[in-house]
Amino acid sequence: MTIVALVDPLSSGQMYPPLLAEHGIDVLVITTPRGVAATHQKNASSRGCAHQGGLILPSMERADITSLVHSLFRLGVRHIIAGSEAGVPVALLLQTAVADTRAPIPSQTSSVLFDKAALAHRLSDRGVPALHSRELHSKAEGLAFVSTVDFAQDSLVLKPSIGAGSIGVARVTSIAQAGEHLSTLFDAEDAFGTPVTCVLAQEYFAGTEYVVDTVSFDGVHSIANVCAYQKVLSADGLFVYSRLDWLEQSAPPARLVIDHARLVLDALGRENGCSHLEIMVRAGQPRLIDFGARAHGAMHPAKTFELTGSSQIHREVSRIANGTVPPDGYALARCGRIVFFHRLRDGTVGETVDSEKFLTIPSVFSIDLGLSPGSFVARTTDLNSSLRLGLCFLTAENEAELDRDEMRVRRVFDSFFAQD
Structure with missing residues (x-):
C-alpha cells in the first residue's frame, strides 16, 4: 500500500486526497504550527485541512521532528508533498529524511525554496538575472x-x-x-x-506579471500553465489582485517566462515536486518576484484542469501512482480568467446577497462569494483579504467575451454594497 504524507493541505492542497484516492493511495495529513497559524490568519478564505486526524508536529524542535520521521519510517511513507506554502519547510526536511533512511535525520533544510532573501542570494550567485x-x-x-x-x-x-x-x-x-x-x-x-x-x-520592477506553474521529476520541468496577472495599487502602496488570464504556451510572453522559469528552477536545485513562479517582465527582461515550492493556491490547478485537461497536481499524482512521464507543456481548450474581488475603500454589504445573479452571465463557470448581508468590509489590502471576498472563474471562446463579462461580474459584485 502506497502512502503519501501531505503537509498542511490548505487551499489547493485539498485536491490531493481525492485524486490520490482514485489510484488507491492513502493520504497521511501532517499539521504543523505554521499550518495552524496560516489557517487562523486566512480565516474564512481557507477551508482548513483536508482531513481530520493524521499526525501533528507540535514544534520544529529536533526531538519532535525525529519522532515524526520515525513515525513515517514505521508507516513506510516515501512520498512527501507540501500542501501549501505553510507546509514547505517541513515537507522539504521530510523529503530529505525519507530519501535515505540510513543518513542522520536533518534538523533543518535549505531555505532557498521558502526564504526570499536566501533565494535572492542564490539567483545572484548562479548568475540568473534577479532583482x-x-x-x-x-x-x-x-x-x-x-x-x-x-x-x-x-x-x-x-x-x-x-x-x-x-x-x-x-x-x-x-x-x-x-x-x-x-x-x-x-x-x-x-x-x-x-x-x-x-x-x-x-x-520596484514595473512591468507585466506572469505566473508559471510547473512540476519537476528528476530535474525535468513540466510546464502546466502560464498566466498573466493584473493587479491594482491601493492608495497606500499595497498590491491588490484584480484578475488572472491563462495564456497559450506558444504566445511570445509565455515562451519568455518559461525559459526564465527553467533557469530559476535549475539555479534553486528544484528537482522534484510542484513549483509556482511569479515573474515580472519589463522591456523583454524577466525577473522573478516570488516563488513557492508547492502548487499554485486558491484552487487554481482545478481551474487549469478545466481549461487544459490537466494541472501540475494531476501530473504529480499520476507520476506517483503510475510513473507517468508528464507532457512538457499544455494546450488551452478555451480562454479562462479569474476575476478577484476587491474593495479599494471600506464599505457595508446591503441587505441582499444573491450569488445566483453571477450565474446568469454567460462566461461564468463558477463563483466563490464571501459576503454576508449587513457586514462591514474593510478595504482590500492583500491576497487573503481579497480571497475572503471571493473570486469568479470565467471561461469563453475569446478574450472579448471575457472582457465583456468581467464588467458584468464586477457590476453585480458592487451592487451588493450599500450606496456610499
Missing part, C-alpha cells in the same frame, strides 16, 4: 538604508523575507512611507505566526 535586493534585520537598519534611496528617481518594494502571496508586500515611494511600513512589518508576525525578523527591500 536588486537588500536584507534588513531591524527597523533601525531599514531606516538607515532607505535614507540613502533617492525616492525622486526610484521606489522600493518592502516584503517579509518569509511570507505568502502579497501579504505584507508594499511599494513605498518616500522615506516616511518606508519607515511606516517597516514599523508595521517588524511589529507584526508573518503569515505563519512567527515574528518578522528580516525584511527584504527590492527594486
Whole structure:
C-alpha cells in the first residue's frame, strides 16, 4: 500500500486526497504550527485541512521532528508533498529524511525554496538575472538604508523575507512611507505566526506579471500553465489582485517566462515536486518576484484542469501512482480568467446577497462569494483579504467575451454594497 504524507493541505492542497484516492493511495495529513497559524490568519478564505486526524508536529524542535520521521519510517511513507506554502519547510526536511533512511535525520533544510532573501542570494550567485535586493534585520537598519534611496528617481518594494502571496508586500515611494511600513512589518508576525525578523527591500520592477506553474521529476520541468496577472495599487502602496488570464504556451510572453522559469528552477536545485513562479517582465527582461515550492493556491490547478485537461497536481499524482512521464507543456481548450474581488475603500454589504445573479452571465463557470448581508468590509489590502471576498472563474471562446463579462461580474459584485 502506497502512502503519501501531505503537509498542511490548505487551499489547493485539498485536491490531493481525492485524486490520490482514485489510484488507491492513502493520504497521511501532517499539521504543523505554521499550518495552524496560516489557517487562523486566512480565516474564512481557507477551508482548513483536508482531513481530520493524521499526525501533528507540535514544534520544529529536533526531538519532535525525529519522532515524526520515525513515525513515517514505521508507516513506510516515501512520498512527501507540501500542501501549501505553510507546509514547505517541513515537507522539504521530510523529503530529505525519507530519501535515505540510513543518513542522520536533518534538523533543518535549505531555505532557498521558502526564504526570499536566501533565494535572492542564490539567483545572484548562479548568475540568473534577479532583482536588486537588500536584507534588513531591524527597523533601525531599514531606516538607515532607505535614507540613502533617492525616492525622486526610484521606489522600493518592502516584503517579509518569509511570507505568502502579497501579504505584507508594499511599494513605498518616500522615506516616511518606508519607515511606516517597516514599523508595521517588524511589529507584526508573518503569515505563519512567527515574528518578522528580516525584511527584504527590492527594486520596484514595473512591468507585466506572469505566473508559471510547473512540476519537476528528476530535474525535468513540466510546464502546466502560464498566466498573466493584473493587479491594482491601493492608495497606500499595497498590491491588490484584480484578475488572472491563462495564456497559450506558444504566445511570445509565455515562451519568455518559461525559459526564465527553467533557469530559476535549475539555479534553486528544484528537482522534484510542484513549483509556482511569479515573474515580472519589463522591456523583454524577466525577473522573478516570488516563488513557492508547492502548487499554485486558491484552487487554481482545478481551474487549469478545466481549461487544459490537466494541472501540475494531476501530473504529480499520476507520476506517483503510475510513473507517468508528464507532457512538457499544455494546450488551452478555451480562454479562462479569474476575476478577484476587491474593495479599494471600506464599505457595508446591503441587505441582499444573491450569488445566483453571477450565474446568469454567460462566461461564468463558477463563483466563490464571501459576503454576508449587513457586514462591514474593510478595504482590500492583500491576497487573503481579497480571497475572503471571493473570486469568479470565467471561461469563453475569446478574450472579448471575457472582457465583456468581467464588467458584468464586477457590476453585480458592487451592487451588493450599500450606496456610499
